[in-house]
Amino acid sequence: MRNLHIGRATSLLSIFVLATPMFLLSAWHAHTKSTAIAEEQPESAELASIINHVIASENLFSVKLTRFSPRIETYVQYYQPDAELGDVATNDATFLGRLKFDGEAHEISFVPTANPDWFRRHNPTKVVGSKAHLMLDGFAMEGLMVDEHNFDRMHYTFEPVRWEYLGDVRCLAIDVHPRANQEVGAFEGRIWVEEHDFAVVRLNGTRVRPQKGNFYVHFDCWRENLQPGVWLPVYIYSQESDMGKDLRYKSETRLWGYDLAAHHEQQEWTTIQVDAAAGPVRDTTEHNADYSPVESERQLNIQAEQNVLDRLEKARLIAPAGPVDKVLETVVNNLRVTNHLDGLPPVQCRVMMTSSLESFSLAYTIVLSRGLIDVLPDEASLAMVLSHELAHIALGHKLDTKFAFNDRLEVSDEQLLANMDFTRSQHDEEAADAKGIEFLQNSPYKDNLGQAGLFLRAAIEVAPHVPHMFGAHMGNGLTEGNKMIRMSALTNTAPQLKARSVDQISALPLGSRLQVNAWDGSVAFTDRKAVPLVDAGEKMPFRVTPLIPHLRVYAQPSPKADVSAEAAVKVNVSAQNQLH
Numbered sequence: 283m284r285n286l287h288i289g290r291a292t293s294l295l296s297i298f299v300l301a302t303p304m305f306l307l308s309a310w311h312a313h314t315k316s317t318a319i320a321e322e323q324p325e326s327a328e329l330a331s332i333i334n335h336v337i338a339s340e341n342l343f344s345v346k347l348t349r350f351s352p353r354i355e356t357y358v359q360y361y362q363p364d365a366e367l368g369d370v371a372t373n374d375a376t377f378l379g380r381l382k383f384d385g386e387a388h389e390i391s392f393v394p395t396a397n398p399d400w401f402r403r404h405n406p407t408k409v410v411g412s413k414a415h416l417m418l419d420g421f422a423m424e425g426l427m428v429d430e431h432n433f434d435r436m437h438y439t440f441e442p443v444r445w446e447y448l449g450d451v452r453c454l455a456i457d458v459h460p461r462a463n464q465e466v467g468a469f470e471g472r473i474w475v476e477e478h479d480f481a482v483v484r485l486n487g488t489r490v491r492p493q494k495g496n497f498y499v500h501f502d503c504w505r506e507n508l509q510p511g512v513w514l515p516v517y518i519y520s521q522e523s524d525m526g527k528d529l530r531y532k533s534e535t536r537l538w539g540y541d542l543a544a545h546h547e548q549q550e551w552t553t554i555q556v557d558a559a560a561g562p563v564r565d566t567t568e569h570n571a572d573y574s575p576v577e578s579e580r581q582l583n584i585q586a587e588q589n590v591l592d593r594l595e596k597a598r599l600i601a602p603a604g605p606v607d608k609v610l611e612t613v614v615n616n617l618r619v620t621n622h623l624d625g626l627p628p629v630q631c632r633v634m635m636t637s638s639l640e641s642f643s644l645a646y647t648i649v650l651s652r653g654l655i656d657v658l659p660d661e662a663s664l665a666m667v668l669s670h671e672l673a674h675i676a677l678g679h680k681l682d683t684k685f686a687f688n689d690r691l692e693v694s695d696e697q698l699l700a701n702m703d704f705t706r707s708q709h710d711e712e713a714a715d716a717k718g719i720e721f722l723q724n725s726p727y728k729d730n731l732g733q734a735g736l737f738l739r740a741a742i743e744v745a746p747h748v749p750h751m752f753g754a755h756m757g758n759g760l761t762e763g764n765k766m767i768r769m770s771a772l773t774n775t776a777p778q779l780k781a782r783s784v785d786q787i788s789a790l791p792l793g794s795r796l797q798v799n800a801w802d803g804s805v806a807f808t809d810r811k812a813v814p815l816v817d818a819g820e821k822m823p824f825r826v827t828p829l830i831p832h833l834r835v836y837a838q839p840s841p842k843a844d845v846s847a848e849a850a851v852k853v854n855v856s857a858q859n860q861l862h
Contacts, residue, residue: 621720660733666718
């Protein structure tokens with residue numbers, strides 16, 4: 283069984299512009315005050331004009347989307363229902379790659395499927411559970427557009443439902459139905475259009491009339507206003523529960539990195555500005571002699587690290603440096619200061635964009651995945667992950683300096699993961715565990731390590747059922763099968779898991795902490811408030827859950843302020859509070 287892949291050729295539709303949209307919108311709003319009257323009357327001129335605007339706007343979107351090649355990740359969890367715990371994961375699958383439009387839309391994988399050694403190294407756990415699977419190569423394509431080729435009155439009927447707000451954006455909800463005997467893959471469901479340009483900002487429904495032997499799934503696609511007048515898909519949630527016991531699933535698809543196709547000004551490379559506010563300008567280096575052999579070796583490691591970070595950020599697999607990094611670095615500094623690691627060079631942190639639970643260290647940089655940060659329940663658990671990677675750095679487990687030669691990274695995005703291996707040997711992992719626990723025992727987190735151990739207990743219990751979530755792309759995983767290989771000694775003093783207790787939170791669902799700017803791939807902590815849980819089924823540790831974005835109209839970012847060291851500390855502390 284598989285979902286049907288819909289080919290999408292680049293549309294060359296001629297889009298016309300209709301006049302006075304706001305006047306017509308107000309007229310339609312007044313017209314719909316009485317539903318009974320609206321149902322009895324034929325479509326008014328005002329409503330007809332609004333629907334025409336929606337059709338024109340969506341057809342223009344279909345053309346605009348082909349100009350981009352965003353990164354895309356789909357993560358699926360298969361599950362079985364549980365009366366007390368809600369939906370319990372039994373298996374999972376993932377796809378990581380990019381969208382490409384070259385006559386037909388398709389997804390290109392970043393995962394080196396033709397390299398069996400890569401799979402043995404990064405996915406050692408055998409797949410268990412469900413035997414029926416969705417074909418994820420192209421899975422998300424069904425939800426990106428309403429209908430690229432036939433979105434018009436000849437092929438669809440439109441039924442306005444009501445006005446409502448999605449976040450800050452006022453929208454008209456419209457039920458869309460394909461007319462009889464139309465093409466395979468026609469959309470049936472509801473769309474929401476914003477009130478200014480009548481752009482579709484959300485579509486919720488399914489496709490109809492699949493080819494023999496295939497089927498379509500239900501999806502809920504959200505678009506965000508990433509640039510002036512440009513709404514682009516950023517998140518797709520899909521779920522099925524009535525396709526047989528082996529094909530119950532929940533999935534999320536994230537898209538980001540649209541700016542890769544945007545025009546970049548060259549002025550930033552040709553106009554050099556020097557800020558002399560902080561002190562006198564130096565036009566020479568402070569280092570006035572040859573580097574010593576130790577310094578040279580260290581510089582080569584730093585050069586290799588910078589090349590790796592630059593290449594991963596260029597591919598939008600690592601987020602640009604931002605406020606989340608500062609929070610992580612605050613925790614690292616707490617570990618450094620309390621363990622007197624004064625001789626260690628500065629250690630920075632970065633965020634990998636994937637949902638896999640992954641961390642690794644380079645020369646003097648620690649990388650944590652978005653998914654791992656999402657599910658960590660508190661600061662002590664975060665310190666546990668960071669202490670392990672800090673231990674690798676302190677123990678001298680360096681990055682392979684072959685990456686100091688930049689030509690090694692002159693490969694396509696699709697080949698990048700196959701060329702980067704930051705896994706450590708079992709001996710190095712065990713040494714980092716021991717040293718990391720020593721760091722924690724001397725740190726401000728020493729009295730809260732029971733929660734970190736509880737997180738590890740929960741991870742080792744769920745990992746065999748969701749091997750792709752725990753399958754690292756570039757470094758070592760948190761677990762291997764049903765054996766904990768990361769900081770396992772912390773589980774000895776951890777409390778017993780109480781899966782049916784609302785009061786014990788061992789791990790959070792995906793999407794709990796970070797939000798992604800889909801334009802440039804930057805990340806930030808969410809500002810959502812914690813919600814009291816009603817029952818154990820709402821804990822959902824390590825699970826896929828639907829996310830409802832707060833839609834906003836694009837606002838030009840304010841000019842970058844000159845942030846002093848004192849202001850930076852305030853930012854760090856403010857963001858760090860969100861981890862408690």
